[in-house]
Amino acid sequence: MFNTVKKIIKYPRVTGDYPNKPLDSSLFIGKPEIDLSKCNRCGECLSRCPSNAIVMDKTSNNIGINYDECIFCALCEDVCQSEAVKMTNSFELAEKDKNKLRMNTLVIEEKNISDPDYEIICSDLKANIKKIFGRSLQIREVDSGSCNGCDTEINALNNPFNDIERLGISFVPSPRHADMLLVTGTAVRNMQNALIKAYNATPDPKIVVAVGACACSGGIFKDAYATSNGIDSIVPVDVYVPGCPPRPQAIIYGILKALDRVR
């Protein structure tokens, strides 16, 4: 007992103050950026990108990265002969509009899977959603077929360094108690049904956040017999958090973005 108390006194507070104080990200590997003035359009990175995230527009000769598909592996930086690609350390990448993350735009089909009764109430409430949740939020995490990297990072939100409860956010065991679904993974065949059920069990109004490249676009696992290209082919998504996996702070940023608590 004495030793326990001693430890508690020794480490009174290790929690960081992100997002109020910016994080020292000098060591991080964040999103890659292409310096168009240096790039000679050789297409090497394009053909070697493991998740086919780099695209070139033949007519305008423009090259760019779809960050929803990027797995942040730094291979493009290594293979670029003209040193045009650089891994930056920016990690706050979450966006509400998927096309803001993309170079070539994508049309996302509207999905209608929820009960029609709720639909009407839902649309009224959506406008007030931020007011309603105010500063507190209950989250249910759903793994729809991840590699468990993203889940480990979501778990890390509860560790003493991030302690997400200080922001009034907590994780709940049931979707029925949740305001937000935090979905990881590519919505694989065997989880699609469970994901839809969890979505419908979450009371309206609700927010869905797609965490990680898999959930945003299928990431490295897209186009296979048992995977889908992003969870937005199954349920509507409000915020996309790119990364493979996104760091805990990047997930916090995404959650707060969904609530409009950060710009």
Place this chain on the structure above:
Amino acid sequence: MDNIIESKNMILTKLNSKLSETFSEDIYRSVVDNTNELYLEANPEHILEICTYINTTLGYPLISMFANDEQSLCDKYAVYYVFADREQGILLIIKTLVDPNKMEIRSITKKVHAAALYEREINDLFGIVPVGHPNPKRLVFHSNWPQAEHPLRKDFDVKHKLDFAKEETDFQKVTGEGVYEIPVGPIHAGIIEPGHFRFSVVGEPIINLEAQLYYTHKGIEKMCEGQSIERCLYVAERISGDETFANSLTYCQAIEKIAKVKIPTRAEYTRVVFAELERLTNHLGDLGGLCLDAAYGFATFQFRMMKGWAYWIADELCGMRFLRSVNKLGGVRQDFILGKELKTIEELKKIKSELEDTVKIIKSNSMFIDRVENTGILQTKIATDLNAVGPSGRASGLCFDVRKSFPYEAYKQLEFNIPKHNNGDINCRMNTKIKECFESIYLMIQAIETMPSGKLLEPVKTFEPYQCAFGLTEAPRGENIHWIMTGENNTIFRYKIRTPSFCNWPALCHAVKGNIVPDFPIINKSFNLSYAGNDL
């Protein structure tokens, strides 16, 4: 080095002649590959006798088993049975051919129990029926998958999305007075991966547990076929997030064997540092989870804090918390350690002293120890039969470790001990992990201190087609095996992944029997298996 090759060669020659004598008619061909892999082609009619002999008489455990569609090479399917001699560090692979017009093999499960799941897996993925299997249920696919489709056959298009079939899943039924079932999952209450558990219970004690896994099945093995060898490294890193480095290392090891390159010594040491860092991080996380499930908040946060420190080291060394993009084929991406030696060692020592203090505190907490002692016992016999690996195996008396039995990278030059316990309960698994944390820290410090300078990458560009090799490493959860066969134009022809979780899931189902339902979470945590690594 030459000595080792020679001595291995001798062992293999002896083994080969012994088997050829015993089964003279039934062994057609033998090939030695990559110094320690002996491939024997055997008569499918007598596969049961051969495997039983190897497993029981020679005492080699079955460590992997898989099929391969080799119709483009020899008009047949092939099934490989992989046995290991862990004392001498050799692999014995029995290969049999299956006629595409008669997709059957004789099941060896009744004699070699560890084959049970592999045979069901092969049945699902290839449609090769194990005749005589005691429980030939589907494994990989759920009832939504059409019966006649087998994705690992070469004529199945990887992008082909099948319609959902509607069938009922049947679970093992336990009947009798007062028996009831508790279904749990696939989505669990905590932040963990999906899987369905069916408990059959009388009162409180669990009589039977059936785990329906493969909810996160993505088709990784199929996805890699025909892809470039470079790209598949990144897929391998994403087999199981928390074992990123172990999987990429196993993949690199197999590919480097095929390319016949020896990676620079500094890269070998660097890999040891990262592999041990991953082990430390995972074990600290497991210990934290264990305390959380015993509602021991203080200890949970201590371990989580230490795990956070381990992540800081990762960030400082390579900028990636999950050690992704560290490995490259032929070495490591850059010199991650140079100039950071002192700082890293200092941080490691900090974790070590904190861990010592915390362990002292939790071990003096009799309420906690009472909870973990004699709970969730995995008996040695069952562990042996199922080939339980890693810390869970070592806690049940199976004292082997790939780092010792098949030494790779720089482990031969470094000093470390393997913990051994016999009771097989949560307490033993916990103690094994605690001990391994200290060993990992010790290994990392040794590796950083003795690391020679030099280059880090021996580039490998082209690969011979249709060569195969095993990668064998000790992941944080235990023995990790990848088998790779290259295709034309530097692609993958077949990639078989067997993670430690695959072996340990059935062991978990046995360990919970007789325990009460509320103890299941803590037993589960003490194994801490990966769903993604199992489901692929």
